[in-house]
Amino acid sequence: MNKSEPNDYPMLAMQVTNLKHGGNVYENAKKLNLLPSKIIDASASLVPFDPPKILIDSLKREIKNLGFKYYPERNLRDLKEIIGRFHGVNPENILPGNGASELITWAGYEASKLGLSCIPSPSFVDYERSLNCWNSNFIHCELPKNWNNIFPQSFPLLPNGDVIWITNPHNPTGQLWGKNSLEKIIKKYKLVICDEAFLSITPNGDKESLIPLTQKYDNLIVLRSLTKIFNIPGLRLGYVIGSSKKLQQWRNNRDPWPLNSFAIKAGIDLLSNTKFYENWTRKVHNWINIERERVFEKLSRIDNLKVHHSSTNFFLIESKTSLSPNIKYLENKGILLRECTTFRCLNEKWARISLQSKKNNNVLCKEIQNSFKK
Numbered sequence: 001m002n003k004s005e006p007n008d009y010p011m012l013a014m015q016v017t018n019l020k021h022g023g024n025v026y027e028n029a030k031k032l033n034l035l036p037s038k039i040i041d042a043s044a045s046l047v048p049f050d051p052p053k054i055l056i057d058s059l060k061r062e063i064k065n066l067g068f069k070y071y072p073e074r075n076l077r078d079l080k081e082i083i084g085r086f087h088g089v090n091p092e093n094i095l096p097g098n099g100a101s102e103l104i105t106w107a108g109y110e111a112s113k114l115g116l117s118c119i120p121s122p123s124f125v126d127y128e129r130s131l132n133c134w135n136s137n138f139i140h141c142e143l144p145k146n147w148n149n150i151f152p153q154s155f156p157l158l159p160n161g162d163v164i165w166i167t168n169p170h171n172p173t174g175q176l177w178g179k180n181s182l183e184k185i186i187k188k189y190k191l192v193i194c195d196e197a198f199l200s201i202t203p204n205g206d207k208e209s210l211i212p213l214t215q216k217y218d219n220l221i222v223l224r225s226l227t228k229i230f231n232i233p234g235l236r237l238g239y240v241i242g243s244s245k246k247l248q249q250w251r252n253n254r255d256p257w258p259l260n261s262f263a264i265k266a267g268i269d270l271l272s273n274t275k276f277y278e279n280w281t282r283k284v285h286n287w288i289n290i291e292r293e294r295v296f297e298k299l300s301r302i303d304n305l306k307v308h309h310s311s312t313n314f315f316l317i318e319s320k321t322s323l324s325p326n327i328k329y330l331e332n333k334g335i336l337l338r339e340c341t342t343f344r345c346l347n348e349k350w351a352r353i354s355l356q357s358k359k360n361n362n363v364l365c366k367e368i369q370n371s372f373k374k
C-alpha cells in the first residue's frame with residue numbers, strides 16, 4: 001500500500017481496481033456480430049480521417065524492401081534525427097517508444113526513484129499502472145470540476161510531493177494548460193512529467209508545449225504520441241524529450257527493440273515533410289473547431305445533461321442521474337462512449353465523448369438523445 005503525506009489538496013486513498021481504457025472496438029464488434037468499421041468508437045480520441053498517403057506509402061515501401069527482415073537499428077538514429085529537427089532539439093535528448101504508453105512505464109521508473117508522485121485527477125489511468133508497476137508511492141490530487149471555455153487555463157494545483165504528472169491538454173477533461181502557468185511549478189518538483197499526447201491535435205495547442213523548456217530544466221520530461229493526430233493506434237509510436245542521462249538509463253533497461261521497423265520508417269516519413277504536416281494538422285484543427293461546436297450545441301439541448309467545455313477532440317458530459325443505462329443502450333447500437341467509473345474523482349454520472357466525422361456525430365448525438373427517452 002502506498003503511504004500518503006501531508007498535502008493541501010484533497011487526496012484519495014490508493015486502491016487497486018481494474019484500470020480501464022477506451023477503444024475496445026474489436027471486442028464490441030464481436031459481441032454485436034459487426035465489422036469493426038461499423039462501430040462508432042467515441043471512447044477513444046482519434047482523428048476520423050484515413051491515415052495519410054505518406055504513411056501508407058511508407059508501410060508499402062517497407063514491405064517491398066523486406067526491411068523487416070533485419071533487426072531494427074538499436075540507436076534509432078535516423079528517427080531521433082528527424083524528431084530532433086522537427087522540434088529543434090538535440091537527438092540525444094530524444095527517446096522514441098512503442099507508443100507514449102511504453103514511455104509512461106519508464107517515466108514511472110524515473111518517478112519511483114524520487115519519492116511521492118502527485119497525479120492530478122481525474123487523469124489518464126496509465127500513470128497509475130506505471131507507478132504500480134514500479135511499486136512507487138503516489139497520491140491523487142483532485143482537480144476542480146468546473147471550468148470555463150477560455151483556453152489555455154492556469155494549472156490549478158500545487159500539491160506537495162516529489163513528482164507531478166501533467167497532461168496537456170488534460171485527459172479526460174479536455175482543458176488546455178498555459179505554458180507560463182506550468183513553467184512556474186517546474187522548480188517545485190524533483191521531476192515534472194508532461195504528457196503532450198493530444199497537444200498537436202489541439203487547435204492552438206502547440207504554443208503551450210513545454211518541449212522548448214526541456215533545454216532549460218533538467219527535471220522536465222515531455223511525452224509525445226503520433227497515435228492521435230495520425231489515427232495510428234495500431235502502429236505504436238511515441239517519443240519522450242528530456243535529459244540525455246535519464247533517457248540513456250531508460251534505454252539501458254528497456255527491451256532491445258521496442259519499436260518495429262514499420263513504426264520507425266513511418267515516424268521518419270511522417271515528420272520529415274513539414275509542408276505535409278502543416279496541411280494535415282490544419283485539416284484536423286478545422287474539423288475539431290467545427291464539430292466540437294456542433295456537437296456541444298446539440299447535446300446541450302438535452303435536459304439534465306451538462307456538457308463540459310474542451311479545448312480538444314474529446315469532452316466530458318455530466319448527468320444528474322447515472323449514465324450507465326445510456327451507455328448500455330448506445331453500446332447495443334454499436335456506439336461506444338468512455339464510461340467514467342474507472343477514473344478517480346468521477347463516477348457513473350459522467351462519460352467522455354470523442355468527436356467523430358460529421359456524419360457519425362449526427363448519429364451519435366441523435367442516439368444519445370434517444371438514450372434519454374428510454
Ligand SMILES: Cc1ncc(COP(=O)(O)O)c(C=O)c1O
Nearest residue numbers: 099100101124171197225227238
Ligand atoms: C493522455 C494520454 N497519454 C498517452 C496515451 C497513450 O498514447 P499511445 O497510443 O502513444 O501509447 C493516451 C492514450 O489514450 C492518452 O490518453
